[in-house]
Amino acid sequence: MKLVIAYIQPAAFHDVKQALTEVGVGRMSVANAQGVGQQGGYTETYRGAELEIVLRKKVRLEIAVNDDYVERTREAIIEGARTGNFGDGVIFVVELAECYRIRTGESGSPAVG
Amino acid sequence: MQLSRKSLLILPLLCAAVAPAPAAAQTAADAIFTVNNTWMLVATLLVFMMHLGFSFLEVGLTQSKNTVNILFKNVSIIAIGLLTYAIVGFNLMYPGEFSMGGFFGFAGFGIGTDASGLTAEYSEGYTYWTDFIFQAMFAATAATIVSGAVAERIKLASFLVFATVYVGLVYPFVGSWKWGGGWLQEMGFYDFAGSTLVHSVGGWAAVAGVFLLGPRLGKYVNGRIHPIPGHSLPLAAAGMFLLWFGWFGFNGGSVLSADPGLVSLVFVTTCLAASAGIVGAMITTWTVQKYPDLSMVINGALAGLVGITAGADVVSVLDSVIIGAVAGVLVVFSVIFVDRIKMDDPVGAISVHLTCGIWGTLAVGIFSPDHSFVTQLIGVLAYGAFALTAAFVIFSVIKATMGLRVSEADERRGLDLSEHNMEAYPDYQIMITR
Numbered sequence: 001m002k003l004v005i006a007y008i009q010p011a012a013f014h015d016v017k018q019a020l021t022e023v024g025v026g027r028m029s030v031a032n033a034q035g036v037g038q039q040g041g042y043t044e045t046y047r048g049a050e051l052e053i054v055l056r057k058k059v060r061l062e063i064a065v066n067d068d069y070v071e072r073t074r075e076a077i078i079e080g081a082r083t084g085n086f087g088d089g090v091i092f093v094v095e096l097a098e099c100y101r102i103r104t105g106e107s108g109s110p111a112v113g
Numbered sequence: 114m115q116l117s118r119k120s121l122l123i124l125p126l127l128c129a130a131v132a133p134a135p136a137a138a139q140t141a142a143d144a145i146f147t148v149n150n151t152w153m154l155v156a157t158l159l160v161f162m163m164h165l166g167f168s169f170l171e172v173g174l175t176q177s178k179n180t181v182n183i184l185f186k187n188v189s190i191i192a193i194g195l196l197t198y199a200i201v202g203f204n205l206m207y208p209g210e211f212s213m214g215g216f217f218g219f220a221g222f223g224i225g226t227d228a229s230g231l232t233a234e235y236s237e238g239y240t241y242w243t244d245f246i247f248q249a250m251f252a253a254t255a256a257t258i259v260s261g262a263v264a265e266r267i268k269l270a271s272f273l274v275f276a277t278v279y280v281g282l283v284y285p286f287v288g289s290w291k292w293g294g295g296w297l298q299e300m301g302f303y304d305f306a307g308s309t310l311v312h313s314v315g316g317w318a319a320v321a322g323v324f325l326l327g328p329r330l331g332k333y334v335n336g337r338i339h340p341i342p343g344h345s346l347p348l349a350a351a352g353m354f355l356l357w358f359g360w361f362g363f364n365g366g367s368v369l370s371a372d373p374g375l376v377s378l379v380f381v382t383t384c385l386a387a388s389a390g391i392v393g394a395m396i397t398t399w400t401v402q403k404y405p406d407l408s409m410v411i412n413g414a415l416a417g418l419v420g421i422t423a424g425a426d427v428v429s430v431l432d433s434v435i436i437g438a439v440a441g442v443l444v445v446f447s448v449i450f451v452d453r454i455k456m457d458d459p460v461g462a463i464s465v466h467l468t469c470g471i472w473g474t475l476a477v478g479i480f481s482p483d484h485s486f487v488t489q490l491i492g493v494l495a496y497g498a499f500a501l502t503a504a505f506v507i508f509s510v511i512k513a514t515m516g517l518r519v520s521e522a523d524e525r526r527g528l529d530l531s532e533h534n535m536e537a538y539p540d541y542q543i544m545i546t547r
Contacts, residue, residue, distance in 0.1 A: 045340075045404050046341075046408070047409060047448060048402045048445075
C-alpha cells in the first residue's frame, strides 16, 4: 500500500480529477494548501503598493492506493497537471503502514479498495 | 391601480371645483406639505441605508479577523448617534438662539413639540419630527467615518467613548455654526449637505485617531509600505453602491423640501460627480500606478460624492462633473500621500472625506458666483481647527485613561477573538477547487 501525495495548481484540479477517474481512481482527499517551490513567489499590488506573496495557492491531493495502482495514479496526475512550466507541482509516494475502514472494520489492502 | 391613481389626481380638482377658493388653496397647501414631508422621510430612509454602506465598505477593506469588531462598531454608532442626538445633539445644533456671537447655543435637553410642530407652521418642508430624524441620521455618519480609519487596532470601548462624545457634542456644536444659523451662516459660508459639516468633521477626527494610534502592525517596516489587503472587495463594492444610493437622500433631502426643480437638479449633479469621480480615479490609478486598482475606483466614486455635497444645488451640471473628476484624481494622490507619511488609514477615510470634503467646500467658492472663496476657506479652516483639536483632546484623554490600542498579541490574533471572543466566519472557508 502506498500513499500518493500531490501538490498541484488549483486550476489543474479539474483535469487531474478527470484523468484519475478515467484510470479508475475515484477516491481521494483534497485540501487547500499553500506552498512555494522552484517557481518562487510573486508580487501583487494593493492601493498602489507592492505586496510580496511568498506562498502560492495550491491544491493537495492524498490518494491511498494498492501497489498495482501506484503507476496509473501517478501518470494520471502528471497528465492532468503538467503544463511544462515551473509550479506544475510535485508528487510524493510514501509507504502506507496501515489502513482501516471505519464503517466496515476492514483493514489493509481491502480497506484501501 | 391605474384607476385609483387617477382618482387621486382628480380629487383636488373636484375639491377646487366645489369648494370656495380659500379652502381650495388650503387643501393644495396641505397636499404640498404632505408631499414635502414624505420626501424628507424617504430621504431619511436613504441616509439610514448609508450606515450599511459604510459597514460593508469598512468590512471589505479590512482583514477577516476583524469583521465582528467592525460590524459591532457600526451597529453601535447608529444607536449612539440617534440617542445622543435626541438627548442633546438636536438642540445643540439647532438652538434657535445663539450667544457668544453666534458661536454657541443650546435649547435644552431632549426633544418634543406642540401641535404647531406638526404643520407647515413649523416649516414648509417637514414636521418637527421629520426634521429631527433626518438630521439625526446625518449625525451618526460623522463617527462612522472615523471608524474606518482607526479600524483593526483600536479598543472597542475606547472607540465607543470617543464616538459618543464626538457625535453627541462636537458634531452638533460645530454644525450649529452653519446649519443652526450661527456665525458662519451669518458670514455667508455655504455647505449644502455637509462636505465640511459632516465629512470633513469626521475626517479631521480620523486624522487625530490615526495619528495617536499609530499604524497597524507590519504596515510600515524598515521604511517600506507593506499593504494589508482587505478581505472582500465584493463587499467593498457593495458598500460603495449602497453609499451612492443613500446619497440620493443625503443630498436630495438636504433641499429640505420636495421642490421638483432643486431635488432633480441635485440628483443629477450628485450622480454626475460620482461618475466623474470614478473616471478621475480610474485614469489616475491606471497611469500613476502599475495596475488599475478597484479599491481606488471605489474611493473615487465616494470622493466625487463627498466633493459635490457642499454645492450640489448651486453649481451647474458641467461644474459638477469637474468637481467630481478633480475629487477622483485628488483621492488617489491623497491615499498615496497619506500612506507615504505613514498615516495608516485602511479604508482611505481621510482621503475621501477630509481631502475631498475640503475640495468640495472650496469648489463652491470657485464655481458658484454667489459664494466667496475666502468665506469658504474661512469655514474650512475654522472647522479644521476646532474639529481636529477637539478630536485630538478627546482621543488623548482616552489614551491616557483607558488606553486606545489593543495589545500586540490581540492585534495579531484579530479583534474578533480578542475583543468579542467570536469569529465572523466560523464555518466558512473559500474552497479554491471546483
